[in-house]
Amino acid sequence: xxxxxxxxxxxxxxxxxxxxxxxxxxxxxxxxxxxxxxxxxxxxxxxxxxxxxxxxxxxxxxxxxxxxxxxxxxxxxxxxxxxxxxxxxxxxxxxxxxxxxxxxxxxxxxxxxxxxxxxxxxxxxxxxxxxxxxxxxxxxxxxxxxxxxxxxxxxxxxxxxxxxxxxxxxxxxxxxxxxxxxxxxxxxxxxxxxxxxxxxxxxxxxxxxxxxxxxxxxxxxxxxxxxxxxxxxxxxxxxxxxxxxxxxxxxxxxxxxxxxxxxxxxxxxxx
Numbered sequence: 001x002x003x004x005x006x007x008x009x010x011x012x013x014x015x016x017x018x019x020x021x022x023x024x025x026x027x028x029x030x031x032x033x034x035x036x037x038x039x040x041x042x043x044x045x046x047x048x049x050x051x052x053x054x055x056x057x058x059x060x061x062x063x064x065x066x067x068x069x070x071x072x073x074x075x076x077x078x079x080x081x082x083x084x085x086x087x088x089x090x091x092x093x094x095x096x097x098x099x100x101x102x103x104x105x106x107x108x109x110x111x112x113x114x115x116x117x118x119x120x121x122x123x124x125x126x127x128x129x130x131x132x133x134x135x136x137x138x139x140x141x142x143x144x145x146x147x148x149x150x151x152x153x154x155x156x157x158x159x160x161x162x163x164x165x166x167x168x169x170x171x172x173x174x175x176x177x178x179x180x181x182x183x184x185x186x187x188x189x190x191x192x193x194x195x196x197x198x199x200x201x202x203x204x205x206x207x208x209x210x211x212x213x214x215x216x217x218x219x220x221x222x223x224x225x226x227x228x229x230x231x232x233x234x235x236x237x238x239x240x241x242x243x244x245x246x247x248x249x250x251x252x253x254x255x256x257x258x259x260x261x262x263x264x265x266x267x268x269x270x271x
Contacts, residue, residue, distance in 0.1 A: 129174065157241055
């Protein structure tokens with residue numbers, strides 16, 4: 001009766017003191033489920049609050065730029081204002097897209113996995129980023145595996161989610177590398193299957209290498225504009241594949257190397 005009269009938002013545990021011994025395990029399991037549900041709801045509330053806060057600033061900026069454009073008389077100044085508005089709209093659209101991707105990657109519904117040729121997927125994704133790299137005069141390269149090794153580097157994964165993961169890593173590498181720089185995507189086969197994206201950008205200080213995976217975190221002192229969501233998406237998708245993401249300094253020059261380490265013969269997805 002007391003359960004029926006509860007408010008929908010009341011996820012407090014059921015008192016187990018006076019519960020009959022026969023149903024005590026059931027009540028304990030039910031309380032554990034309520035705890036998990038409460039944690040998920042809190043996480044969603046934090047996510048919505050963070051997203052609303054992050055969206056407020058670019059939308060306010062767009063409104064200000066629009067008001068300035070409406071007051072302009074000189075056609076050249078109007079054009080310049082419209083260009084700034086277009087840039088602002090593109091950044092806002094990118095942030096919304098990444099918010100949706102992050103929500104998708106953290107869905108409670110387990111993704112559908114299939115046996116994948118990771119070498120072929122990485123090669124294809126790298127080719128798709130060639131025009132963006134060309135615009136910034138960046139040498140974008142791919143170092144794949146020999147045919148015999150590629151067959152051993154197949155993993156169980158979700159193609160759409162992994163495409164999102166590597167798109168974010170390559171996008172970040174191109175975005176933060178200087179014009180005329182280098183970005184290399186490679187696949188290595190060791191005890192694990194290791195996919196790497198290496199750049200010669202500003203690098204990431206050791207103290208920030210964990211912080212960059214937090215939502216909306218942006219490194220100071222960089223000229224690139226990002227949403228602060230790309231790397232949290234990468235880690236979330238990696239976790240769903242029981243993979244790990246690591247970042248270290250580029251061993252040959254300034255820059256960073258992001259590695260996604262997949263277990264060979266990966267088990268079923270995390271539910």
